[in-house]
Amino acid sequence: MPETSRPTQMHFFADLDVEILEQVDTVDETAPPASLWHDAWQSLRVRPIFWVSAFLILLVVVVAAVPRLFTSTDPSYCDLMSSYNPPGPGHPFGFDRQGCDIYARTIYGARASVTVGILTTIVVVVLGAVVGALAGFYGKWFDSLLSRITDIFFAIPLVLAAIVVMQVFATHRNVFTVVVVLGVFGWPQIARITRGAVMSVKNADFITAATALGVSRSRNLIRHVMPNAAAPIIVTATVSLGIFIVAEATLSFLGIGLPTTIVSWGADIAKAQTALRSQPSVLFYPAGALALTVLSFIMMGDAVRDALDPKARKR
């Protein structure tokens, strides 16, 4: 290409009006400080899915805490005379086979589910986060050992293991035995998530910087690594809360979860199956309540994940 054949282009420069230069490195001193949690909250509060799930979760928690606010009927009072009676005044959902009030049982069933869900999640997060953090942070043979243990527990299906172990507690089953059994077999997932999060954070420059300052390893783990690894743990915990509620219902359905003296959705679903074709409404209410509760926790987990996703946040 000969240079001469091309027309030369003019030397152009813009007007000096561009708002420049001084802005290169200034701090906006008026804006409120924004931490990660603040940012997350900003993005959460504009999402309808967050408010819907938050409302549902709050409702379920209130129902679980003070069921008396919602019904004055005793869920354990059953009258065979009213077996499979249709809804009537004071009994909006009708009666089940034993003649118990379905509405009252659905309301009272929330307590068992929510208690098991929340307690199991706490057990699982503590157990899983500790194992995962230690494995991820210290690495080497320690990681290999803990990871293999995690894998062994991971390989055992949660419900299957719970069925087997719950047989041991056949005589004294209560909320706490269910929580312990679900917790012991439910932690590997959190452990894996934590391990991955910790491993990705521990090589960050700010950890090296802290080490060079003289911050000890364990302090680094607690002060720097764990707060930065918290987001995925919280997300997974919220979702698995729903899963543990389902697991409790499954065990109660199979008759090895909570004892019959405790009202629970799982047990009620089990009882309803005998009349599934003739009286579907008996199944519908406890199953619907269960589904709604689990759904709201999973929706909350989804919303929180989106809010905490670093890719969605502005940098």
Add this chain to the structure above:
Amino acid sequence: MTETTTTNTATEPLLAIRDLEVSFTAAGGVVQAVRGADLTIYPGQTVAIVGESGSGKSTLAHAIISLLPGTGRVTGGSIVFNGVEVTRASASEIVAMRGKQIGLVPQDPMSNLNPVWKIGFQVKEALRANGIDASRATRSTLTSAMLHDELGVDVAPDDDDLYLGRKAKAALLAALRTAITAAQGAEAADAVVDRASSALRVGATTRSEVLTILTAAGLPNAGATVASHVKGADLTDRVAGLLSEAGLPDAERRAKQYPHEFSGGMRQRALIAIGLAARPQLLIADEPTSALDVTVQRQILDHLNGLTQELGTAVLFITHDLGLAAERAEHLVVMYRGKVVESGPALEILKAPKHPYTQRLVASAPSLASRRIQSAKAAGVVATDLLAPTAGEGPSGTADHVLSVANLTKVFRLRGARPGSHTDFTAVDDVSFEVQRGTTLALVGESGSGKSTVANIILNLIDPTEGKVYFDGTDMSTLGPKDLFAFRRRVQPIFQNPYGSLDPMYSIFRTIEEPLRTHRIGNKASREKRVRELLDMVALPQTTMRRYPNELSGGQRQRIAVARALALSPEVLVCDEAVSALDVLVQAQILTLLNDLQAELGLSYLFITHDLAVVRQIADRVCVMQTGKVVEYATTDEVFDHPQRDYTRELLEAIPGSKLDVFGNASA
């Protein structure tokens, strides 16, 4: 797109962008990324867009081929390419345009090749996508020729479209060997055939070139032999040809390899081959070499330059480096915050920048600066804001070595293919140097030179395999855990990536306070006072301390990192590529800050960098490293003015813009 519309005269622009506006819809509303930009490229011309990150330079380039990400769209203005209005073109028109008329060489060679396909397949894909299926074209011509019963048909009369095939090459070389052996004997034939073999590149050499080469080699009746053999290359041959054109040696074998078997430079060459595969009229090169070492960058750009000139391809070159742009393009377009602030002939802009932003850019560009920051004022160069007043005292001459390393060696054990097997990799090999108190030693080298490993050994983050680090005359390896903790106070690091070196969960106050708290210095009130002092020192408002890192820009974060490093009043700062990730203006500010602090506090710096241009601005002595060894160790002026080793000279020449005589002409 018909053939008639794509032909154009030299006076008509190939690409004309007028008043282009591009906006993105973000959570906070509409963000204008490009505001009223104008740009003109004539056929065969090289135009460079220069700007810092966020200036809209990549957005502008991507708008040309409708590759705007996510919510981005053109909201105004026009883009005319070859007489076609791109902003109103249909999707199929744009698809037809991409690759065939406008090629793209993307920024990151590491992520822009699909790791599961072989390189050859990916180049082949570029050919197929643009309908350049060589074997099919040849076949159909042959078929129609057979239908018309024309024997000895010339498959494609235009010799420039016929490339040498793999089999044809073998046949021609055999013919050549027979002919030469008969005439001059076997030994002469070997030499001649070897030479011809390296000159003939499968898929790249055209029939007329083959003829020239073979006639020169002495093949009798070359015309007829060549015509009978060279009938066009198939796709595989063409792929090899494109790769060898892009400068990949041994292209036929390389085409069968996967991206992970390629180095960064080789991948970038493959991407260039893909970008040029369909012979576009315009090639958009988006920071094609910013991820590569300077020497590799130079080779690749030299090659790209030659290749596009040979093919007559116009190039739109996008870069953040003014020196590089001026060296590679005839015409510069300077962008700032989505606006074109200045455009014109490259040298004219460098010599007489008109817009204040461009003036600042030219003044700050490290590759164009010729002296150390503090000495610039003394030399009488026009003062700009980066020439801060300093004590200006050079090395005092007394041998007060605050830090010295002796025969440092670090061997990493790499796991082998079989369990239990391993190979040793020597990252640092017998390195010795001293840092004099109150001065800066620059440790320079390309990636893999072991410079960061040296830094980590000095920071006591890893142990050396052999050798000693002396700090203030004390052998570091003899220190117990308690002394080591105290040592941490005296040597502090500053890292490359300001986005990664601050804990996002910590407020700025906690970040800067952490070293004080860790070393149990002072109480709450005195620590807060110290944090305020430190923020003043790095020229940030004290109110910054309630903010979080994600609210600050890269330069501000780096200032915070400096403040944190200074919290314990250290004697030595180890700056590991501390300014490499920053835009030039910000980089100049941080360098000035470091320089001021050195004069004020008598700090000593170990400055680790790959960028020799920055070295000249900040360092007193330079230690050049290559593959773990020190190749040159002298004062900065000596290294720059009288480099002793070839490697150093190569590095110096590779500094973009080093050959531009901007200031020389200006002062003359």
